[in-house]
Every structure is written in structure tokens, then in C-alpha cells.
Amino acid sequence: MNLAMKISDHDVLLVIDVQNDFCTGGALAVPGGEKVVPAVNRIAQKFANVVLTQDWHPEDHVSFAPNHPGKQPFQTIELDYGIQVLWPTHCVKGTAGAEFHRDLDIARANLVVRKGFRRGIDSYSALFENDKRTPTGLLGYLRERELKTVFVTGLALDFCVRFSAEDARKAGFEVAVIEDACRGIDLGGTVAATHQSFRDLGISVVGLEAFL
Numbered sequence: 521m522n523l524a525m526k527i528s529d530h531d532v533l534l535v536i537d538v539q540n541d542f543c544t545g546g547a548l549a550v551p552g553g554e555k556v557v558p559a560v561n562r563i564a565q566k567f568a569n570v571v572l573t574q575d576w577h578p579e580d581h582v583s584f585a586p587n588h589p590g591k592q593p594f595q596t597i598e599l600d601y602g603i604q605v606l607w608p609t610h611c612v613k614g615t616a617g618a619e620f621h622r623d624l625d626i627a628r629a630n631l632v633v634r635k636g637f638r639r640g641i642d643s644y645s646a647l648f649e650n651d652k653r654t655p656t657g658l659l660g661y662l663r664e665r666e667l668k669t670v671f672v673t674g675l676a677l678d679f680c681v682r683f684s685a686e687d688a689r690k691a692g693f694e695v696a697v698i699e700d701a702c703r704g705i706d707l708g709g710t711v712a713a714t715h716q717s718f719r720d721l722g723i724s725v726v727g728l729e730a731f732l
């Protein structure tokens with residue numbers, strides 16, 4: 521039986537934050553982060569529409585633990601938009617850590633969305649920043665391009681992939697997360713919470729084989 525999925529011109533592959541700082545040796549390394557690269561490259565060949573996101577922070581960003589004296593990475597603080605995890609300094613705009621992994625086939629992308637560039641707001645989702653209101657512009661792009669189904673890959677499964685998939689689903693798109701083209705951080709159960717949320721919202725979780 522041929523399981524190959526038929527990709528249409530209304531489908532888009534969203535590749536989240538496949539950047540050096542989220543790969544082995546990076547400032548906020550996701551275990552096995554670089555392992556998504558060959559999978560993403562293979563899948564991307566099947567899509568006419570590929571969008572990359574790039575985490576892109578100023579050095580004084582509110583999400584960086586060193587900007588909060590006495591705080592350690594992975595502790596949380598309360599901001600006006602809610603609880604914020606404090607991260608090691610990562611993906612500072614213009615640095616090598618913020619560059620895409622060198623083997624990522626970035627030539628396949630027709631759009632790169634940078635996010636997290638406002639000092640006072642973090643942005644996990646590719647659609648809305650962490651205040652849930654400030655748009656990145658991607659929603660308008662998806663609608664204007666008449667894209668209907670969003671396939672999500674990349675890093676990290678339980679943060680930026682999760683919030684991007686959730687926001688796309690809530691905005692009315694069909695959403696599928698290609699799990700073996702993602703890796704998670706898993707901070708105290710966040711991967712399990714991600715799977716539960718995907719079930720609750722009707723976000724499909726699919727395997728790589730369907731695309732090969």
C-alpha cells in the first residue's frame with residue numbers, strides 16, 4: 521500500500537527555529553536538535569510552500585535569565601502577559617547561534633519569519649507573541665496565500681512547535697505536526713502536556729514515512 525501523502529498547493533510546511541543555538545553545542549541545545557535537519561530537508565522537497573521561523577532576540581531580551589539578577593535559567597517569572605520561563609541567552613540577532621543549521625536547505629523557503637525581536641515580549645508561536653495579541657504577520661500571509669493545511673516541524677516540540685500548531689489550529693487551519701521531524705526540551709512534563717493539548721485541539725500527529 522502506498523501511504524504517500526498528496527501534498528497540494530494549499531499546504532504549507534512550517535519549519536520552526538532550526539538554528540544553531542537549539543542544536544548540540546548551542547546555548548539552548550534541544551537534545552538531538554540537529555537530527556531534525558535531514559528529515560526536514562526531505563519533507564521540504566515535497567512542498568511548494570515552505571516557511572521558516574527564526575528566533576531573533578535583542579541582547580537585553582526579557583526572556584534571558586542573565587537579564588534578571590539572582591535568577592537562573594529555567595526558573596520562571598511573572599510578566600504582565602503571564603508566566604515566562606527564563607532561558608539561557610540564545611539566538612541573539614546577528615550572531616552565529618541565531619543562524620540556521622548549516623545543513624538546513626533554506627533555499628526551499630519562500631518566507632522567513634523572525635520572532636522574539638521585541639525586548640519585552642517573548643514569542644514562541646510563529647503567529648502570535650506570548651501576549652497572545654501581537655501578530656507576527658504570518659497569519660495574514662497564510663490567509664492571503666490561501667494556504668489551508670499547516671504541517672509543523674522543527675524545534676522545540678514543547679515550546680515553539682506547540683504554540684505555533686495551537687495558534688494555527690485556533691485560527692481555523694488544519695494542522696498536522698510531523699513528530700519525527702521535531703525534538704522537545706521537556707521541562708517537567710511539557711512534552712506530555714503538548715501531546716494532550718494536540719489531542720484536545722484536534723491537531724494531528726503524523727510520521728515521516730507518509731511523506732517519503
Ligand code: VGL
Nearest residue numbers: 537575607675676679680
Ligand atoms: C524556543 C525557548 C525559547 C523554541 C525559543 O524555539 O522552542 N524555546 N526560545
Ligand code: ZN
Nearest residue numbers: 575610611636
Ligand atoms: Zn527564544
